[in-house]
Every structure is written in structure tokens, then in C-alpha cells.
Ligand SMILES: *[C@@H]1O[C@H](CO)[C@@H](O)[C@H](O)[C@H]1NC(C)=O
Ligand SMILES: *[C@@H]1O[C@H](CO)[C@@H](O)[C@H](O)[C@H]1NC(C)=O
């Protein structure tokens with residue numbers, strides 16, 4: 001390892017530490033003073049009523065459009081090419097992310113992920129709060145869960161208020177809830193799996209993860225804000241369409257793991273510890289070796305990006321990033337004690353320079369109702 005890389009590694013280690021906490025601090029929350037009365041249909045301000053406004057903008061709940069009766073708008077679930085294939089589940093820990101969860105689920109369901117285990121880490125089980133969202137189909141306030149009856153067959157909602165959440169949630173997911181699944185993806189709501197050569201995730205995993213493969217890693221591409229300064233009720237995949245080559249964090253990985261290969265303890269650190277006979281592989285078919293506490297389990301500096309990439313949206317907009325890091329605390333810390341706020345060891349917000357709307361185009365292809373956002 002060359003000398004000049006050491007500071008970078010130190011920075012990355014700090015970043016990894018915070019990344020592990022990141023799921024706890026996702027945006028949105030109770031209304032901030034000064035924004036609760038704002039005109040939510042214009043999308044300004046992040047508040048509980050933003051969720052209702054987001055739903056008014058588009059009939060995300062049913063996929064139906066007024067008058068058109070167009071059945072093509074709902075999720076187009078891509079099937080694997082062979083019958084009796086394995087399944088790829090998702091373990092997803094969420095908190096205060098109701099504004100962002102629809103596009104994440106629509107996208108990954110279409111790609112063939114199923115079932116998606118959602119661990120709702122809010123104290124009050126916000127995804128099942130019967131007043132939380134406005135259902136534009138019925139015109140009533142309802143729970144997020146009830147508003148998404150169209151995807152109930154693909155999701156399993158679990159109230160999981162304990163803190164810290166991620167490792168216990170993954171543990172319950174892998175060892176119990178998803179124990180009969182072949183694979184599980186350990187991803188967050190702000191991470192989207194973009195496949196460059198496959199239209200279905202099962203086909204992708206079968207092609208790159210053979211019987212000795214215990215986990216398949218996929219490298220990150222962090223997306224900038226694209227100059228967005230404030231929240232708006234538009235999918236994040238459409239709002240953030242630039243990255244910055246120098247800050248894309250291409251070395252960081254997330255993994256799709258084979259359930260029966262996971263060691264006990266799993267020691268999640270963007271990847272898991274595996275039982276002895278299984279390997280960590282990447283999309284170059286390269287086998288990676290690592291020791292128990294090795295931080296490199298969180299990165300793959302070969303950075304293969306030609307087959308699959310995880311598009312990661314840590315910012316969304318200046319306002320949402322600030323809200324996430326400064327306004328809301330984390331359940332790993334005492335309330336009010338917020339380590340990420342203006343912390344230079346955490347992410348530094350940027351617009352991004354290289355245009356890349358791949359994930360957005362995939363979403364529009366797979367879930368046609370999102371094309372409505374292109375009309376304006
Ligand atoms: C965010 O989480 C807090 C605490 O769990 C909850 O009181 C609040 O209603 C949530 N806000 C939204 C918009 O989900
Ligand atoms: C909110 O903004 C929308 C779009 O600009 C406008 O049509 C509507 O009248 C506004 N509503 C209020 C209450 O200001």
C-alpha cells in the first residue's frame with residue numbers, strides 16, 4: 001500500500017463507521033417549526049404531511065391513472081429465465097423513510113427481489129400508522145402499509161423498534177424470517193441495485209454466484225444532489241442524476257449473501273462472515289480473502305462496475321441531508337446528540353459532475369407509472 005493512500009484509508013474507515021449508523025438517521029420526521037404550514041403541494045419542507053403531498057402528485061398506490069384505465073402502469077415484475085430458480089430476498093431496516101420507500105420497493109420488486117422484509121425501526125410503527133399517508137385512490141388518510149396492498153405479496157412488514165437496529169435486524173432476517181430464501185440482499189432504502197446485463201436479479205445472481213459463493217459483492221456509486229437544494233415530491237432517482245468520479249466511493253461494497261453460508265456470528269460490516277467452505281466473490285468472478293475483523297470486508301478496490309452497481313443516494317438535496325444529519329438524532333445515540341451534523345468525517349455534500357440517469361430510466365422502464373414525472 002502506498003504512503004499517500006493512508007489518509008484516505010483513515011477517512012474511509014471513519015466513513016464506514018458512520019455508514020453503519022446511517023440507516024438510523026434517515027431523513028424526514030415530525031414537522032419542523034416553520035414548515036408545517038408550507039404549501040406542501042409545491043413540495044417544500046420535509047414534514048409528515050410531505051408524505052401525503054407526495055402521494056397526491058401521483059397515484060403511486062394503485063398504478064391507476066384517472067380515466068385512462070391503463071393497466072400497463074403498474075409494476076412490471078421481471079421473471080427469471082428458468083423455473084424453480086432460487087429467490088433473492090431483501091433485508092431492509094427503515095426509520096423515518098416513508099417518503100422514499102415506494103420507489104425503492106417498486107424498483108426492486110420489478111427487478112425480481114422477493115420477499116422484501118421491512119424492519120420498521122420507528123417506536124410508533126410509522127409504516128402501519130393509520131393516518132400517515134393520503135391514498136389518492138380512495139381519498140382517505142391511511143397507513144402506508146394499507147396504501148400498498150398492490151405489493152403485499154412481495155413484502156413482509158415487521159415492527160422492530162430496538163436500537164441499534166441494523167445487525168439485530170439482519171440477524172433476525174437471515175436466521176429466521178428469510179431462512180428459507182436462497183439469497184438475501186443487505187441494502188438500504190437509499191441504495192438501488194442497477195443491473196447492466198440482466199433484467200432480473202435471480203438471473204444475475206445465478207450467473208455470478210456459484211455453489212461455492214457465499215456472497216456476491218456489488219460496488220457503490222454515490223450520487224450527488226444534481227444541484228437540488230430542497231425536498232420536492234419527485235422520486236430521488238429522478239432528482240439525483242449526477243455523480244462525481246472522485247467522490248463516488250466506488251470502492252465501497254454491499255452484498256447479496258447466500259443464507260445457508262452465513263457464519264454465526266455474522267459480524268455484518270457491509271459484508272458478512274461466511275462459513276469456511278464459502279467464498280466472497282465479485283462480478284469479475286474474483287475470490288476475495290479476508291480475516292475476521294478486516295475492514296476491507298467493506299470494500300473492493302477492483303471496482304467492477306460493468307455488470308452491477310449499487311447507486312447510493314446519501315444526500316437527495318441540501319435540505320434533506322441537513323435534516324437527516326442535524327435535525328433528527330440517531331437511535332444509536334442519546335436524543336439530541338448528533339454526531340453527523342456538519343461533521344467533515346461524514347459525507348461532504350456535492351452536486352456531482354457526470355450525468356447518469358441510468359437508475360431513473362430503469363425505474364421508468366420497469367414501473368411505467370413513474371413516466372408521469374416526465375410529462376412536465
Ligand atoms: C419520524 O420518527 C418519529 C419518531 O419515531 C415519529 O414520531 C415521526 O412521526 C416520524 N415522522 C414521519 C414523517 O414518519
Ligand atoms: C399550493 O401551490 C399550488 C401549486 O403552485 C397551487 O396551485 C395551490 O393553489 C397552492 N395552495 C395553497 C393553499 O397555497
Ligand SMILES: *[C@@H]1O[C@H](CO)[C@@H](O)[C@H](O)[C@H]1NC(C)=O
Nearest residue numbers: 128129143145156157158159
Ligand atoms: C397494522 O396495524 C393493524 C391495526 O393495529 C394490525 O391489525 C396489523 O396486524 C398491523 N399490520 C402489520 C403488518 O403489522
Ligand SMILES: *[C@@H]1O[C@H](CO)[C@@H](O)[C@H](O)[C@H]1NC(C)=O
Nearest residue numbers: 057058059064065066136137
Ligand atoms: C388518482 O386516482 C384517483 C382515483 O382513481 C383519481 O381521482 C385521481 O385523479 C388520480 N390522480 C392522478 C394524478 O392520476
Ligand SMILES: *[C@@H]1O[C@H](CO)[C@@H](O)[C@H](O)[C@H]1NC(C)=O
Nearest residue numbers: 048049052131134139140141
Ligand atoms: C388527512 O390528514 C390531513 C392532515 O394531514 C387532514 O387535514 C385531513 O382532514 C385528513 N383527512 C381525513 C379524511 O381524515
Ligand SMILES: *[C@@H]1O[C@H](CO)[C@@H](O)[C@H](O)[C@H]1NC(C)=O
Nearest residue numbers: 225226227228229350351352
Ligand atoms: C450546485 O448546484 C447549485 C444549484 O444549481 C448551484 O447554486 C451551485 O453553484 C452548484 N455548486 C457547484 C459547486 O457547482
Ligand SMILES: *[C@@H]1O[C@H](CO)[C@@H](O)[C@H](O)[C@H]1NC(C)=O
Nearest residue numbers: 035044045229230318319322
Ligand atoms: C430549503 O432548505 C433550506 C435548508 O437547506 C431551508 O432553510 C429552507 O427553508 C428551505 N426552503 C423551503 C422553501 O422550504
